[in-house]
Amino acid sequence: MPYSPLMNPAVARRRRAAHAGAPAGLLLLLALAVTPLALAVPPVAPATAPPASTAGVPPADATTPPAASAGTPAADAAENPDTRGLDTEVQGLKKDAVDLNKDLFILEEELLFPANTQVAVFLSMDVGNFFALDSVQLRIDDKEVINYLYTPREVQALLKGGVQRLYLGNLKVGRHELVAYFNGQGPNDRPYKRGATIRFEKGVGAKYLELKIDDRQQKLQPEFVIKDWE
Numbered sequence: 001m002p003y004s005p006l007m008n009p010a011v012a013r014r015r016r017a018a019h020a021g022a023p024a025g026l027l028l029l030l031a032l033a034v035t036p037l038a039l040a041v042p043p044v045a046p047a048t049a050p051p052a053s054t055a056g057v058p059p060a061d062a063t064t065p066p067a068a069s070a071g072t073p074a075a076d077a078a079e080n081p082d083t084r085g086l087d088t089e090v091q092g093l094k095k096d097a098v099d100l101n102k103d104l105f106i107l108e109e110e111l112l113f114p115a116n117t118q119v120a121v122f123l124s125m126d127v128g129n130f131f132a133l134d135s136v137q138l139r140i141d142d143k144e145v146i147n148y149l150y151t152p153r154e155v156q157a158l159l160k161g162g163v164q165r166l167y168l169g170n171l172k173v174g175r176h177e178l179v180a181y182f183n184g185q186g187p188n189d190r191p192y193k194r195g196a197t198i199r200f201e202k203g204v205g206a207k208y209l210e211l212k213i214d215d216r217q218q219k220l221q222p223e224f225v226i227k228d229w230e
Contacts, residue, residue: 117170118206121178125158125213131192131222132185133158133213138167139179145169166211171202180211182224198226 121138133155137147146167150158158164179197186192200209208229216223 115206116204119169119171121167121209123164123166123211127213127215130215134184137181141176173202194224196224196226200228
């Protein structure tokens, strides 16, 4: 109701006070209504740029598997890798090298000592207590071709049935003479030296001769023989 000068002065004062305080009360109500909305919205944090990652450094959340500790199967496998395959390959290479060396040796002999001029001398032993071989000297056509000194190991190999190729050389076709001198220990451990001679015909093709040392039981002394393999 609008203010009238005819109203009771007390009533008029109250109405004027009410009209005068209306704007302030309305602002207070609006402030109370807006405040809960402002409190309900959480503050927004200012946007910050992620830190630049260092090159080669994995992110902080990246996890790397722990290194295998000593004594674990993984560590043992790393320290002692399986080399069986490598050993097999090495053994195969060694065998190939030996076979190749053998083929080259045979080829070299064929080139240096062709069959039409080749002559070979072998030595074998079948003795007991009558002779211990120390050395053998060979002379062909009055020319020394070899003087071989034996080791105890080589003598033992001959006594067990081994055959040694003592000499390999070339001779032209025709008649030739071979003289062999044997040095060693005879009966009663005395120095013993004997010789053997053979005349042979060298034809077309390889020639093979054998020096044989045998025991002669009746005379209790060794026997030296040169055999021609015709």
